[in-house]
Amino acid sequence: MKFKRILIGIIGSAIACGVFAASEWKFITLNSGFAFSIDTNSITNVSEYNYRQNKQFWVKQLVVQDLERDGLGVGDYKMVLSWINCSANTLGVKAITDYKKQKDGTIKHESALLANYQVAMNPIIPESVGQSFVRHVCP
Template identity: 85%
Template sequence: MKFKRILMGIISSTIACGVFAASEWKIITLSDGGFAFSIDTNSITNVSEYNYRQNKQFWVKQLVVQDLEQDGLGVGDYRLVLQWINCSANTFGVKAITEYKKQKNGTFKNESASLADYQVKMLPIIPESVGQLFVRHVCP
């Protein structure tokens, strides 16, 4: 029951934040996997949860520009990923992921919404990776 309240709080705050600040996507890189990675610069904030003051959170859009992976997404579809970065420890983790598929009428339909664990598992950022590019754009 407590998990459901926390989950609803995360979803509500995410929706509320989206209402107040329009997204401003900045393209970071194109990957070998056929994705264009962008950061919503208006979503970069400090994580306010207890013991996470060192972390920043931000939304990443992974737009499919070439369908090279068998992941159920095609050209024009995209994922939104809520990521955390600890700038001082050089680590990152995923808080939430959702996918959008382009429909025949040109609109997008949310196809899946899977939230990561409440406790975000922070992993080391590999040098010269997309994660390192995120650090350059998110950390002061």
């Protein structure tokens, strides 16, 4: 009986670790002053009704060169929950939020810029950042 409880505990722990795996960021490319990285542990199939062909994943857009007057400076970043349809070669954004460096060196969540109920899927432009996502997210 005790062995069975230990075994169930080990299996439960293994499942929990798999479900709540820490972020693992993979650098993708540099473009327009941003370094783009994908959290490879966040790549999952979208289970929402009518979206089963899409995969979702988190993208970190780290400002490495301040080229725009968008309120973000070097070291600040955006977190973008993206959807990709590998067979249709389309990409959409589910949510975006900004994180800014504070004077004390900490990073603070600044704003939720976008949170879409329905995701507008747009064609992926060849040789773009979106095409780089396809190479890393799609099988």
